[in-house]
Amino acid sequence: MNRRFFITLTGAAAVAWDSVLAGAPESSPNYKVTDHWWAMLIDVDKCIGCGNCVRACSVENDVPEGFFRTWVERYQVDDMHLDDPLVDSPNGAKNGFPPLPPGKGLTGPGVKEFFVPKLCNHCADSPCTQVCPVGATFTTPDGVVLVDETYCLGCRYCVEACPYGCRFIHPEKNVAQKCTLCYHRITKGLTTACCEACPTSSRMLADLKNPNDPIHEFMKKHSVQVLKPHMATGAKAFYANLDGSVR
């Protein structure tokens, strides 16, 4: 190694080290990621299956036709089918629910019907982020599971890993997409598009780190569950008045 080569290398190393130290800009002047821990509260008894949330979400987030970041399911259960309910979601409930065709529904004793809105559970220990081989999906410090579209390879591991079926591959971009909990809105002090459009306040955005958030009072007074608790995903989509048959 001669002196010239050594000096060249030292210069390059200095430039590289400088760029390592530079770091990233602050995300938003008035928003601190460490001050929030976002969740969603869903009251099943209030859902009327109008599909407003699905339409609002698809417009707000440019969701491609035929794919859904949130959707609504119609459950029909009777005493004979407690573990095997009839579930349908025509076009994700984007156009609401037509009545079940005659003869299609369950007719056993104790038959009941209800709607269940679904979306990403923004799990604290999310299976989808753990399987990403390139660090393209992650949980933000404020508890929202996001996808970095510039990093995603479209390998579909996360789509397979999500126990709630909340992810899809964008047909044109070929990257994984999912509910962002309207991150572009909640960081500006707005609520999510689905909550904004829900006419019965069946969905409520909740900030678990905010001691004044109504969710704390609600959870004291109501029985609240998460979907698939046995999977220990730390799901943060909390359901009130959820029927035992819902999967």
Next chain:
Amino acid sequence: MNRFKDSEHLLRVTGVFLAGIVLFLCLRAWFVPKSFGQYGHYRADSITEIAALPIRHAGHEVCESCHADVLEVKHTGKHANVNCEACHGPLAKHAEDPSIKPVLPDTAVLCARCHEANSAKPKWFPQVVTAEHSQGLPCNTCHQPHKPGLKDTDAKPADSKTADSKTAEAKK
């Protein structure tokens, strides 16, 4: 004679290794984004990028800042807690530039989305079978959408009495 006469070979190999390590560090610094690893094994800048996406729903507070008159009417009725964009659709563009006039929704379609009778809807929710209740007339013929209940008008469908929400519920 000289025990270290071949040590130059070792020095050369060490030099090659060091050069390789420095090259690796330079390339790594070049290719790995600056914010990668700030919060975890991902690019922290992508959070900022996602947070900067455009908004389509303005939010009811923005609507209410101009349309306070509608808010007053709405607060006295059953639709007090229904946000503006639940019925009027996403209107952030109109909020930014009020000269962009939104299209008024067709109440015959709009109201039915929520109030069309369906056995899966919760029993407390007011529902009608629109075909029997209004015979295709737009709902705002009789009802004021911002404050539902009957308007003071004579233009009622012939048998609207037979198909109010209670009747529809009783049929289920």
